[in-house]
Amino acid sequence: xxxxxxxxxxxxxxxxxxxxxxxxxxxxxxxxxxxxxxxxxxxxxxxxxxxxxxxxxxxxxxxxxxxxxxxxxxxxxxxxxxxxxxxxxxxxxxxxxxxxxxxxxxxxxxxxxxxxxxxxxxxxxxxxxxxxxxxxxxxxxxxxxxxxxxxxxxxxxxxxxxxxxxxxxxxxxxxxxxxxxxxxxxxxxxxxxxxxxxxxxxxxxxxxxxxxxxxxxxxxxxxxxxxxxxxxxxxxxxxxxxxxxxxxxxxxxxxxxxxxxxxxxxxxxxxxxxxxxxxxxxxxxxxxxxxxxxxxxxxxxxxxxxxxxxxxxxxxxxxxxxxxxxxxxxxxxxxxxxxxxxxxxxxxxxxxxxxxxxxxxxxxxxxxxxxxxxxxxxxxxxxxxxxxxxxxxxxxxxxxxx
Amino acid sequence: xxxxxxxxxxxxxxxxxxxxxxxxxxxxxxxxxxxxxxxxxxxxxxxxxxxxxxxxxxxxxxxxxxxxxxxxxxxxxxxxxxxxxxxxxxxxxxxxxxxxxxxxxxxxxxxxxxxxxxxxxxxxxxxxxxxxxxxxxxxxxxxxxxxxxxxxxxxxxxxxxxxxxxxxxxxxxxxxxxxxxxxxxxxxxxxxxxxxxxxxxxxxxxxxxxxxxxxxxxxxxxxxxxxxxxxxxxxxxxxxxxxxxxxx
Numbered sequence: 001x002x003x004x005x006x007x008x009x010x011x012x013x014x015x016x017x018x019x020x021x022x023x024x025x026x027x028x029x030x031x032x033x034x035x036x037x038x039x040x041x042x043x044x045x046x047x048x049x050x051x052x053x054x055x056x057x058x059x060x061x062x063x064x065x066x067x068x069x070x071x072x073x074x075x076x077x078x079x080x081x082x083x084x085x086x087x088x089x090x091x092x093x094x095x096x097x098x099x100x101x102x103x104x105x106x107x108x109x110x111x112x113x114x115x116x117x118x119x120x121x122x123x124x125x126x127x128x129x130x131x132x133x134x135x136x137x138x139x140x141x142x143x144x145x146x147x148x149x150x151x152x153x154x155x156x157x158x159x160x161x162x163x164x165x166x167x168x169x170x171x172x173x174x175x176x177x178x179x180x181x182x183x184x185x186x187x188x189x190x191x192x193x194x195x196x197x198x199x200x201x202x203x204x205x206x207x208x209x210x211x212x213x214x215x216x217x218x219x220x221x222x223x224x225x226x227x228x229x230x231x232x233x234x235x236x237x238x239x240x241x242x243x244x245x246x247x248x249x250x251x252x253x254x255x256x257x258x259x260x261x262x263x264x265x266x267x268x269x270x271x272x273x274x275x276x277x278x279x280x281x282x283x284x285x286x287x288x289x290x291x292x293x294x295x296x297x298x299x300x301x302x303x304x305x306x307x308x309x310x311x312x313x314x315x316x317x318x319x320x321x322x323x324x325x326x327x328x329x330x331x332x333x334x335x336x337x338x339x340x341x342x343x344x345x346x347x348x349x350x351x352x353x354x355x356x357x358x359x360x361x362x363x364x365x366x367x368x369x370x371x372x373x374x375x376x377x378x379x380x381x382x383x384x385x386x387x388x389x390x391x392x393x394x395x396x397x398x399x400x401x402x
Numbered sequence: 403x404x405x406x407x408x409x410x411x412x413x414x415x416x417x418x419x420x421x422x423x424x425x426x427x428x429x430x431x432x433x434x435x436x437x438x439x440x441x442x443x444x445x446x447x448x449x450x451x452x453x454x455x456x457x458x459x460x461x462x463x464x465x466x467x468x469x470x471x472x473x474x475x476x477x478x479x480x481x482x483x484x485x486x487x488x489x490x491x492x493x494x495x496x497x498x499x500x501x502x503x504x505x506x507x508x509x510x511x512x513x514x515x516x517x518x519x520x521x522x523x524x525x526x527x528x529x530x531x532x533x534x535x536x537x538x539x540x541x542x543x544x545x546x547x548x549x550x551x552x553x554x555x556x557x558x559x560x561x562x563x564x565x566x567x568x569x570x571x572x573x574x575x576x577x578x579x580x581x582x583x584x585x586x587x588x589x590x591x592x593x594x595x596x597x598x599x600x601x602x603x604x605x606x607x608x609x610x611x612x613x614x615x616x617x618x619x620x621x622x623x624x625x626x627x628x629x630x631x632x633x634x635x636x637x638x639x640x641x642x643x644x645x646x647x648x649x650x
Contacts, residue, residue, distance in 0.1 A: 001516060001523050001532075010511030010552075315509045321466065322568075323496025324524045397495075398466045400507055401457065401580070 003328070004335035007312065018304050019340055023347030025297045026377060030352050031359070032290040033369040036283050038362030043170040043275045046110065047268070049121055050091075052241035053250045055266045056257060064093045064238035065170065065271070066278040071263055073180075073235045076113075082256050084248030089113035090237040092183040095173060098153060100145075107143060107176045108169035111183030111237065119162065119177045127162035133179050138162040140174035142362075154189030158182070170279055172361040184235055199223050294376055301344075302384035305337050309388035313395055321397035333388045341381030345374060411478030412439045413576045413608025414463055419472035421458050421631075432458040433469070434631040440608040442477075442575065445599050447619060448612045450628035456612045457580055459628065463610065464499060464578045465491040477575040496525050500569030500607070502579040506561035508553035514564045515540060515549035521571040539567040543597065559590035563597070570601055577601070579611040588617050595621045 008015045043065070055064070056075055063069020079088035092111025097104055112119055112130065119138045120129035127147045130136050137158040139145040149160045158178065167175040178186065190198075203222040206212030212219050242257070242265075244250045250267060257265045266274065309316070316329055349370070356363035421433040433455040440446050448456045461467035463474060465481060474482040476498060481489050508517045515536050522532035540546045543563040545556075553561055562582060569577050579598065583591030595611070595618040602609040611622070619625055626633050 001512075001520055001529060003511075003520070006516065007511040314507070315511075318507050318509060319520075319524070320492070321495065321501055322521050322524055323492045323494075323499075325492070328524060396466075398461055400503065401461065401466075 002335070003332045004339065007308075007332070008336060008339060015340070016343075019343040020347055022297065022301060022304075022340060022344030023351060025293060025300065026344050026348035026373070027352045027355070029290055029293045029297065029376075030348050030365065030369070030373055031356060031363055032286045032293065033373065034352070034356060034363035034365045035359075035361060036279075036286045037364040037366055037369060039170065039172070039279045039282055040276065041166070041364050042168040042172055042362055043279055044272060045167055046169075046175065047272055047275060049123075050241055051243070052089075052268055053244045054242040054254050054257070055268070055271045056088075056240040056242060056263050057238075057266065059262050059264050061264065062274050062278075064091065066274045068094075069238050070236040071239065073237045075263060076237075076240050078260070079240050079242050079257065082253055084244050084253045085242055086245040086248070087116065087243045089116055089241045090180050091239045091241050092180050092187065093169075093238045094183075094187050095169065095171065096153070096186060098151075100151060105143065106171075106173040107139075108171070108173050109183050109186055110175050110177045111180035112177050113241075114179040119164075122162075122164045122177065123166055124162045125165045127160070129162060130177070130179060131161065134182055135159060136161045136178075137182075138164055138177040140164045140167040140176065142168055142174035143176065153186045155192075156182070156185065166362070168362060170275065180237060184237070294380065298380040298384050301337070301340065301380060302387045304340070305333060305385050305388040306391060308336060309333055309391050313391070314400065316392050316395050317397055317399040320395060321400050326393065329392050330389050333392055334382070334385050337381045337385035337388070338378070341377045345377045411475075413442050413444070413477060414440045414610070415475040416459075416463060417473045417475075419459065419462055419469045419474070421455070421462060421467070422470045431631050433462070436472070436628075436631075436633045438626065438633060440576070440610055442606045442608055443603050444623045445602045445609040445611065445621065447622040447625040448610060448628060449614065449616070449619070449625060454628040455631040456628045458631075459633070460578050460580055460610060460612050463576070464501060465495055497572060498575050500572070500574035500577040502562070502565050502569050502577065502582045504581040504584040506553065506558075506565040508556075508561055508564055508568075510553055513550050513552055514545060514556060514560075517553070517564055518567045518571050521568045525572045536567070536571065539570055540564065543567050558586050559593065562586060562590075562594050566594070566597055566601070570605060570607075573605060574607055577607050577609045579609065581612055581614060583613065583615050583618065588615075591615055592618045592621070 047065070056071065056079060057063040057069040058071050061067045061069045073090055076088045076090050079085055090111070090113050093108065095106060095108050097106045099105065114130050114133060118129040118131070122138060124138070125141065127138070130138065135156055135158050137151065137160055139160050141163050145151065145160050147160055147163060150157050151160065164175070169175060199222065203219060206219050206222050242253065244253050254265045254267060257263065319329060352365065356365070416439070417437050419433055419436040420431070423430045423432055436459055448459065450456050458467065462469045465487070468482055468485040468487070471484045473480065476494070479489065481487065481491065481494055508514070509520065512520060515533070518536035518539055519532045522535055523529060527535065537546060537549060540549050543566055545560050545563045545567070548556055548560055553564070556564065577598070583594050586594060598609045598611060599621045601607065626635060
């Protein structure tokens with residue numbers, strides 16, 4: 001006869017309420033792990049999909065994800081010239097905040113080297129990849145945009161042609177993918193008046209210089225976009241992604257490029273580490289909270305089990321008087337502790353499945369984290385039952401007479 | 403070592419039991435040099451005022467509260483020598499002793515049947531056998547129809563019958579009852595006392611009942627009175643003698 005189950009059945013509503021409380025606590029513990037996992041997955045989601053072997057970034061920076069990096073676009077051509085390089089693609093990444101339909105919209109703008117990169121390798125759940133050089137975008141579903149939505153960014157309007165899933169930056173903001181020229185246009189967008197004033201100032205500076213006097217055509221072009229002034233303006237991108245040819249040694253290619261004094265080159269695994277380092281503090285913060293919550297859960301469980309044991313002290317004395325072995329009494333408390341832990345864990349999982357999708361950031365629950373938490377719950381169930389077991393063991397059969 | 407039980411030996415043989423609580427100025431002698439025997443099938447009453455030492459004697463024999471000195475032998479097996487147990491007392495209680503108290507002390511989260519069954523399962527009886535035996539006992543005591551009810555749904559008399567069934571579950575050689583009728587009306591109290599007499603005679607167990615209830619004393623084979631820790635034959639025994647049933 002299982003005494004633990006019968007006792008639980010006798011006080012079912014109280015036990016279920018207690019388990020629900022424990023479940024809520026464990027759900028938060030589970031959520032903490034999920035938030036970190038989400039941070040990590042968000043940070044690495046794009047990196048893992050690009051499958052670049054090397055990342056060329058601005059000298060001395062840890063860009064383009066952990067830190068801002070700006071390098072001339074023509075580094076792409078220089079990279080192509082290195083023996084062993086199969087492809088080199090420019091990459092732009094920056095975060096903007098605009099207002100859309102009366103609500104703030106934060107977007108991690110990612111520039112793709114269209115037509116080589118059209119976004120077809122991204123996890124598209126609706127629509128298609130980028131089909132033209134301008135005015136199209138792919139948006140992650142977390143941004144809340146729909147197919148064929150027209151989003152004004154800068155001076156242009158972009159049509160959402162595809163929706164991706166699970167593509168967010170380390171900050172948790174959803175990603176949107178554009179062609180590189182479009183993403184640069186969005187990044188360097190300035191108000192019309194500022195552009196007119198800058199062009200006027202540029203023309204007046206040129207008029208005072210020899211260059212302007214000996215090159216009159218330059219004076220005329222000074223009134224146009226700076227991107228059309230190769231001698232004055234240069235277009236920067238965030239990084240160049242390099243893939244080495246089959247059979248080529250990525251380390252050797254990296255060594256050649258790292259000899260250039262204006263750039264730094266990172267293999268993909270180093271870039272991955274840089275990304276994870278950028279969220280390390282968050283991980284520690286969440287880890288501390290998680291540890292505290294586990295300790296609090298253990299203390300609460302111990303107090304609950306102690307109270308449940310105190311409620312049964314007379315019955316335990318009676319069992320001892322009848323000659324019940326210690327294992328019968330220990331089993332009664334330990335089984336209830338394990339049942340409470342298991343029920344709390346199950347409720348935490350079910351409530352989490354229901355609640356976590358409403359969280360503003362991704363809460364990624366992995367089997368590894370679930371297994372880890374299951375062991376933690378098992379351990380705290382056993383530990384928290386010790387107080388109750390100690391109390392039960394100290395009960396004397398003659399207490400039945402009191 | 404397994405205790406050797408002799409079926410022809412007295413249910414209990416207590417020799418020179420003394421119990422002293424406290425030390426020095428606070429020393430209280432609750433029981434002095436108490437010696438007595440209870441035969442198998444015999445129902446014995448212990449009467450006396452509160453604080454006379456009845457419960458001390460009962461708990462000493464029940465291996466719950468060891469005496470300071472003296473010797474206890476149950477069914478021919480020496481179990482206590484002074485405060486020192488001579489056997490595994492928890493296992494001995496499990497197999498050879500049954501208890502009934504003023505309150506039935508039924509486990510509230512078990513049904514009437516399970517309260518009896520648990521006593522059997524604690525003694526390693528297989529679940530199905532234990533259930534069958536528990537049902538037989540409830541039937542024997544006339545509460546089989548309430549077997550599925552929790553204690554909270556049983557009357558005081560029914561609860562006490564279930565407690566008696568539980569005490570009988572493992573065929574104990576000695577049943578100890580501490581004021582088992584105190585919470586019952588006179589009719590039900592008498593029924594419980596007669597129940598003890600019936601089970602003692604039919605199951606060949608010795609029964610010692612601590613009681614204040616003088617209305618049912620004529621069901622006992624012998625009556626002892628305790629006063630100031632001393633055991634003596636009771637005045638009521640002579641009344642019983644007139645009844646021609648038994649004498650001390």
